[in-house]
Amino acid sequence: MTAPAAAGETTGNKIDILVLAGSRAANDPVAAAAGVAYKCLAPVAGRTMLLRVVDALLAWPGTGRIGLVLDDPSTIDSLDELAPLIAAGRLVTIPARATPAESVRAAASEYLSPPLLITTGDHPLLKPEWLTRVVAEAEQGNYDVAAALARETTIRSRFPESRRTYLKFSDGPASGCNLFVVRTERGLEAIAFWRRVEQERKKPWRMARKVGLGLLFRYLLGRLSSGAAMAYLSARLELRAGLVFLDDAEAAVDVDKPDDLALVERIIAARDLARAGVA
Template identity: 45%
Template sequence: MTDLADTPFTALILAGSRGGVDPVAAYAGVSHKALVVLEGETLLTRVAHTLTLAGATRIVVSTNDTAVRDHAVALGAEAIASAEGPSLSVRNAIEALGTPLLVTTADHALLQPEWIRRFRSDLPPAMDVVALLARRESIEAAAPGTRRTYLRFADGDWSGCNLFYLATPRAAGAIDLWRQVEVDRKRPWRIVRRLGLATMARYLTRRLTLAEAVARLGRLADVRATAVESPFGLAAVDVDTPNDLDLVRGLGAAKISSPARGGGSAKR
């Protein structure tokens, strides 16, 4: 493991739009999801403040929305133009900002400094890309009734936590594969199908571990990739739907739970 928890870093907040009317923004009566107010602060404010507390010395917001851009600048962040989809936005950010780069999203409403510090302290060495995921048990213990999209592996059911560490310039090689995965993000079996028939068979029979799948995806993209487990179940709760917004409003900062289990690398 590396020990980056107390070192400064650059962070990218994705605050783009997939086009059309965002259901969460419409439900909250604002023009953009990043401007939704939770406990007196916009989601963008909460995420940017959390990143600062975790050690970020440069925060950049990727957006094409004028109000969000102005809000980001007022918060002391930088703003760059987003592209069509988060993966291409990240590729553009790598070219503009370089690496290493911590990536998260504006709708990570409950994000906490401790989660980020733990993630960075658990980063394995010699990796180009690291993703944070949480187990179903941790998520459901922290937020009973929440509905997440899970990938089912031999070592459990996992959901993404919207935190990525792009350690080297080689991380850009994962973007094209990510763009393909984006299309299938709500259909996990299609994501796994890209791993090949033999690997797909292992996935369907629950003989494929998360670490094996991520490493295989990394090889397809010619990058060194791995996953790290978050012990914080709420790290997997973002605001994709109006129900998610109701959930995070109900939980509130005071109800953020402590780790449900030990964390670290997902590799077993």
């Protein structure tokens, strides 16, 4: 495998980016603490969280159109910086569906089309170089769909007290980075599968039928590797699914609770000091 492209470079044409910025639950703790209607509007180190995500996307040369999935398009009326992007057709608002998977499918059929890069509106630490890495490795692996993960060892070495949700693979636990690439129409089948699993998430016996009882037991017993999981998904959906492991712990830090927000603000403060040559 050849080395990934350097930060700021892409290996192909510009691609559309979908930002999932809808609310998954009422009374979001981050929104409540910030006194805003939606989490993506919460200030992070003095700048609106969603604008920080858009900043990173605009700083990446590979960005095409940006689709913002929102519960209500008026959510961003107060963000004057986005108006020129909307007027130029560079940014489009997309009504959120009942689940993230449904939102992705709707966006891909009505507004944007693969190849698509998908991230979330609560990822204010997003860096352009992560986008480059994920897209490059997805291309090199000829994947229809790929997801970015960070290994637990990478995260804990940097943030030992941070609480994250880990996938317990036999080759090492890993946490999601809210970053996906859907390179082909076939890759959208993985999103449809995700939707079906989402619908059964509170009914384990039905979920087992979706993913396979044997696979579920292997995972629960800690005997399922990340490679085997992707091989199963690829065979089940008749596509090529892959994982991209990022070696930056910040990639796994999104904002789900006020503690996360405090951590993100400390990280941004350290970044700013480093840029100023103080650190």
